[in-house]
Amino acid sequence: MLVDDQVPIEEFEGTEFPSPATVHMELRYVDRLLHIEGTVDADAKGVCDSCLDDVERHIHVDVDERLDPHSDRENDPFGESNVLAGNRLDLADLAQQLVLSDMPMGLRCSDECKGLCGICGANKNTGGCSCENDTENHGEPKMEDAAQ
Ligand SMILES: [Zn+2]
Ligand SMILES: [Zn+2]
Structure with missing residues (x-):
């Protein structure tokens, strides 16, 4: 069975999903397992943990799951198979879980995000403050003086 669907993803810890996730899946039974x-592809929208800038991130999940259709949500509410309600696959639930499991713990605008200046609060990615330069000019020479 082929599934091609658009599934809305619920907001999660401040991260929004403005458009539905695109789901392409093939479901088949092998050895009584599904x-x-x-x-699954989704676009997440949130705020960078470090610099509070808006962040948009594309989430792409490769799915390769084996679920036991005989343990459903009532028998095993916290199990991996809880996306199976009876014999019906809860696609929205599955897509949501997959997208969230692929989300980085803290959303960041980039791996190189320098965050906000601890002194003046300026966004250091835009180079908008001189606090750091002050430390470089006055801090390091003192260390050298002490060593000599
Ligand atoms: Zn950032
Ligand atoms: Zn500063």
Whole structure:
């Protein structure tokens, strides 16, 4: 069974998903287990943990899951198979779990984000403050003086 669907993802810890996730999946039964293979693509929108800038991030998940359709949500509410409600796959729930599991713990605008200046609060990515230069000019020479 092929699934091509658009699934809305709920907001999670300040991260919004303005448009529905695109789900392409192939579902088939192998050895009484439900094999799910495919991809989920979503666009997350949030705020950088370090500099509070707006961040948009594309989330792409490769899905390769094996679920046991015989343990459903009532038997095992916290198990991996809780996306299966009876024999019906809860696609929205599955997509949500997959997207969230692929989300970085803290959203950041980039790996090189310098964050905000601890002294004046300026965004250091835009180079908008001189506090750091002050430390470089006055801090390091003192260390050298002490060593001599
Ligand atoms: Zn940032
Ligand atoms: Zn500063």
